[in-house]
Amino acid sequence: MAVFSSHFDHLRELFVRRNSDGLKQFAVETSLQALQNNDKRLVQFSIVGYSLAKLMEKPYIARSSRWAKFSKFLLQKLAQVEKCNDASKTCDDVLFAIVSELRDLSSDLGRFVFNVVEKAKVKAATEIYSHGASIGVAIELTGADRKELMSYIGGTTLADKFETKTVNQRLMSVEKLFKK
Amino acid sequence: MVKIMCDSGPLISFSDTCLISVLPFLAKLGAEFLITPAVEKEIVLNPINVHRYAFSAIRLHKTIDDKLLRVIDVDSHLMNRIMNSANAAFLLRGKPMKLIHAGEAACLAAYKQNGCSALAIDEKTTRLLIENPALLADNISEQFGQRIIVDKRSLDEFTSLTSGIEIIRSSELLAIATKNGYFDSFGKHKEQAFHTAIYALKQAGCSLSEKEVNDYQKLKF
Known part of the structure; x- marks a missing residue:
């Protein structure tokens, strides 16, 4: 499926227009495409989209010379991608380079305890988990840290949709086990 | 003997919320905890070299060394x-x-x-x-x-x-331990200890709905 060239085009357009909401939506959509296609590369788009959105929202980053330099780098990399398909190594290399640069930028400039790229992985993994996959699948696709993911999910109301037995039913079952 | 196969999640949650002693407590009640090599890798071998997670990994490593968690092969x-x-x-x-x-x-x-x-x-x-x-x-x-x-x-x-x-989930393991005296050393605070520990497990990733958390809060011991 992966029509990567259209993903790169969309990413470029959103970045040039400084559309951080659009980038976040792009991040959500590509994470779900990754789940539907079982394709880790689509998660890289999600990571880039989310990271760009979060970084450009910070005025102290967006106004920095480092960001200006990064913007040039990003647009150059995106221009390298003339045509991409599933088997293209260029796509993978470009995505890897962009993610790597975003990680460095976040470490150097950011005031975050948690690198924005790692946060992007957790966000993508949460979307994947909330759309039906297990934590193991979400982690496998995104590379998100398990503890960070579990902690993030624990602070949401995701579990409210997934009740099966009541607490009393579960406790009675456990008590029976220990009485045997 | 109550053989309980453990996924990574409950073990990590217990370790992170300082509730790892639930395992030896339940072992005295007849529980035997088993893990797969993949779980061992996830809870110990991977995180032990990451500063942020190393102490939690060490605690779980000790649990394996103390034979409270037994690593078994998988077909x-x-x-x-x-x-x-x-x-x-x-x-x-x-x-x-x-x-x-x-x-x-x-x-x-x-x-x-x-x-x-x-x-x-x-x-x-x-x-x-x-x-x-x-x-x-x-x-x-x-x-x-x-x-x-x-x-x-x-x-x-x-x-x-x-x-x-x-x-079963980590919350149910904690509940059965509490019923059998796990928090007795807290005296008059033992119920509060249990109720707040449930919140801690949810925050650590145990899939508990709001209703379930509320139902746990109603439990008396």
Whole structure:
């Protein structure tokens, strides 16, 4: 499926227009495409989209010379991608380079305890988990840290949709086990 | 002896919330905790070299050294059958959805191989596939705005391979421990200790709904 060239085009357009909401939506959509296609590369788009959105929202980053330099780098990399398909190594290399640069930028400039790229992985993994996959699948696709993911999910109301037995039913079952 | 197969989630949650001593406490009540090599890798071998997580990993490492957690081998053939049937059971837009990972499938296979009494797992997909796959399918359909097609043959195979598996969460393990005196040393605060520990487990990733948390808050010991 992966029509990567259209993903790169969309990413470029959103970045040039400084559309951080659009980038976040792009991040959500590509994470779900990754789940539907079982394709880790689509998660890289999600990571880039989310990271760009979060970084450009910070005025102290967006106004920095480092960001200006990064913007040039990003647009150059995106221009390298003339045509991409599933088997293209260029796509993978470009995505890897962009993610790597975003990680460095976040470490150097950011005031975050948690690198924005790692946060992007957790966000993508949460979307994947909330759309039906297990934590193991979400982690496998995104590379998100398990503890960070579990902690993030624990602070949401995701579990409210997934009740099966009541607490009393579960406790009675456990008590029976220990009485045997 | 109550053989309990453990996924990574409850163990990490217990370690992170300073509740790891629930395991030796329940062991004295007859529980035996088993883990797969993949779980050992996830809870100890991977995080032990990451500063942020190393202490938690060391605590779990000690639990293995103290023989409170026993590492057992997995029948890879059974594991693959379980994983493949689960991951062929639901189709979205004509494509099978990968629902569970090899690690989760390994826990299910090891449960059956070792005649366990329960699988301690905090994540929801594996639990739903066993307890209520229709609810999982409905949820996925709602999330994607597209009907999930169930491959009955694959789902029936998964159900057959995992029949009789009893799912428990870290919250239920804590509750049974509390009922048997785990928090007695807290004196008049023992119920508060339990109630707040439930919140801590939820924050650590145990799949507990708001209603379930409220129901736990009503428990008296």
